Amino acid sequence: MDHKKKILIADDDEDVLLLLRKILHDNGFEVQCLRNANTIVDGMSEWPDLFILNKEMAVIDGIAICKYPKLHKVASNIPIVMISGVDCQQKAKAAGVDCFIEKPLDTTKLLEAINHCLFVPH
Numbered sequence: 022m023d024h025k026k027k028i029l030i031a032d033d034d035e036d037v038l039l040l041l042r043k044i045l046h047d048n049g050f051e052v053q054c055l056r057n058a059n060t061i062v063d064g065m066s067e068w069p070d071l072f073i074l075n076k077e078m079a080v081i082d083g084i085a086i087c088k089y090p091k092l093h094k095v096a097s098n099i100p101i102v103m104i105s106g107v108d109c110q111q112k113a114k115a116a117g118v119d120c121f122i123e124k125p126l127d128t129t130k131l132l133e134a135i136n137h138c139l140f141v142p143h
Contacts, residue, residue: 025051026139029069031058031086032104033078037126041073044128045135058086068096071139073131076105076113084109087116100138102131 028050030041038054045052053069055061058081061072074083083103103113106124113121120134 025049026071027051027053027067027069028071028073028135029053029055029061030073031055031061031078031083032073032075033057033080034075037075040126041131044132048132050135058083061086061089065096068093068099070099071135072099072101073135074101074103074118076103076107076109084112084116084118087113087118102134102138104131 026049028045030038030045030052032038032041032054033056035056038056042052042054058074058078074086076083083105087101087103100119101117102120102122103118104122104124104126105113108123110121119138122131122134
């Protein structure tokens with residue numbers, strides 16, 4: 022039995038979450054969605070294989086969230102893909118983001134970034 026890669030998406034926009042969940046599920050991924058990224062900050066019982074974080078969220082900025090998984094030994098190597106409608110690629114890279122995708126979201130580019138982060142040796 023194949024192990025489905027687990028992707029955690031944090032975005033406060035319900036429409037984006039629904040769209041990404043469908044796209045990723047249809048591409049064979051197990052998907053968990055969070056509208057409030059505080060769960061990542063508070064600690065997780067099970068870490069995903071990859072994070073997708075929106076930069077602009079109401080409670081906690083996606084770049085601020087990046088430091089939390091990187092501080093946990095078990096999660097420090099989990100890749101992070103950030104999506105954003107604002108130009109913050111340099112800040113995102115400095116925070117540990119592995120791939121940055123600008124909005125409007127191009128699903129082909131997103132899937133390429135995910136596959137690169139999960140399946141290409143680094």
